[in-house]
Amino acid sequence: MTGTAAANALAEKADLVLAIGTRLADFTTGSRCLFAQARLVALNVAPFDAAKHGALAVVADAARGLVALDAALDGWSAPAAWTQRIAPAVARWNATVARVTAAPKPGTLPTDAQVLGAVNRAMPRDGIVVCAAGGLPGELHKLWRATDAASYHLEYGFSCMGYEIAGGLGAKLAMPRREVVVLVGDGSYLMMNSEIATSVAMGAKLTIVLLDNRGFGCINRLQRGTGGAPFNNLLDDAAPPVDFAAHARSLGAEALALDGVAALEAALPRALRAKRTTVLVVATDPQASTQDGGAWWDVPVSAAPRDAAQKRARADYAARRAGAPQ
Numbered sequence: 001m002t003g004t005a006a007a008n009a010l011a012e013k014a015d016l017v018l019a020i021g022t023r024l025a026d027f028t029t030g031s032r033c034l035f036a037q038a039r040l041v042a043l044n045v046a047p048f049d050a051a052k053h054g055a056l057a058v059v060a061d062a063a064r065g066l067v068a069l070d071a072a073l074d075g076w077s078a079p080a081a082w083t084q085r086i087a088p089a090v091a092r093w094n095a096t097v098a099r100v101t102a103a104p105k106p107g108t109l110p111t112d113a114q115v116l117g118a119v120n121r122a123m124p125r126d127g128i129v130v131c132a133a134g135g136l137p138g139e140l141h142k143l144w145r146a147t148d149a150a151s152y153h154l155e156y157g158f159s160c161m162g163y164e165i166a167g168g169l170g171a172k173l174a175m176p177r178r179e180v181v182v183l184v185g186d187g188s189y190l191m192m193n194s195e196i197a198t199s200v201a202m203g204a205k206l207t208i209v210l211l212d213n214r215g216f217g218c219i220n221r222l223q224r225g226t227g228g229a230p231f232n233n234l235l236d237d238a239a240p241p242v243d244f245a246a247h248a249r250s251l252g253a254e255a256l257a258l259d260g261v262a263a264l265e266a267a268l269p270r271a272l273r274a275k276r277t278t279v280l281v282v283a284t285d286p287q288a289s290t291q292d293g294g295a296w297w298d299v300p301v302s303a304a305p306r307d308a309a310q311k312r313a314r315a316d317y318a319a320r321r322a323g324a325p326q
Contacts, residue, residue: 030295135218162192200252217286227313248279
C-alpha cells in the first residue's frame, strides 16, 4: 500500500508472486487488489499464513525453503522482456523521489518527504534510521535510501505509536558504533519520550528529528480522504503550543527548534557529531503527503453519504471494491 510506483506496476502485471515470510496482509497486498492477476506461492513456516489468499503453500523455514527452490529452479530465468521493464521503471521512480524530497522554497512549511530528504542526504553510510506509526513510515517506505540490511528499522506491522525513541535506543545498544537517527512525529513523541533521559544517562547517543505538524496529520488526511470533514486531529491556534525543544532539554538532551529544511540541513552534521542525544524540532505541513506510488487500501466509506464530498468518496470506494477479488 505504501510501495514504489515501479514495484507496484510490476506486481500488478506479474503472473507469479513468491511471498516469503509474509502474512499477506492488507498493506502488503493492496487490499488483495495488487496481485489480482498473479498466482501466489507462499513460503512460510506457519501453515495458516502459507495458505492465505489461495496461495500454493510451501511450509518451511524461509532459508531452507529458498535453498530447495533454488535447486529446483536451476537453469531457469524470467523472460528477458520482463526483466527489461525493470530498469526504466526504477529510473522513473528515482526521478520522482528526487523531486519530492528536494528542499522546499524558503518560507514554506516543508512536507514530511522534504524533511526525510534532508535527513537521508546527511546520514552517514553506516547510519541507522528508526521510525514507527503515523504517516512517516509510508513516506520512508517509498522514499528512503537504505545502505545495508541494518540501516532501516521500522515498526509498522502494529503501528505502535511511541515506539520510535525506545526502538532507537535499542538499535544504539545493539550497534553502538553506528549513528542512530530517530524520526518521530509530535503525536508519537507526546505518547512516549522518556527514553531520551535513559539514552542520556547511559551515554547511548541518538539524533532525534521531531516533525511537528501540530496534531495527528495522517489521521486528518485519512479522515478527509474518506469524505469526512476535519475533526479533532489538528490543534487550532487557540491551543497552547508545545515547546518540544524545551521539553527535550529538560530530559537532558541538547535540543534546537529549527525554521525549515535549510536550518535542519545545517544542524544535522553537528548533531551527528555530538556526544549527547540531540533533538531537532522542525515544523511541517500537516496537509501534504506524497501521492506518487502506493496502491489502493480498503478503508470503508459511509454507505449513506450526505454531502458532495462523501458521495464522491463513496462512488470511488464502490468502484474500487467492484474490481477487488471477492
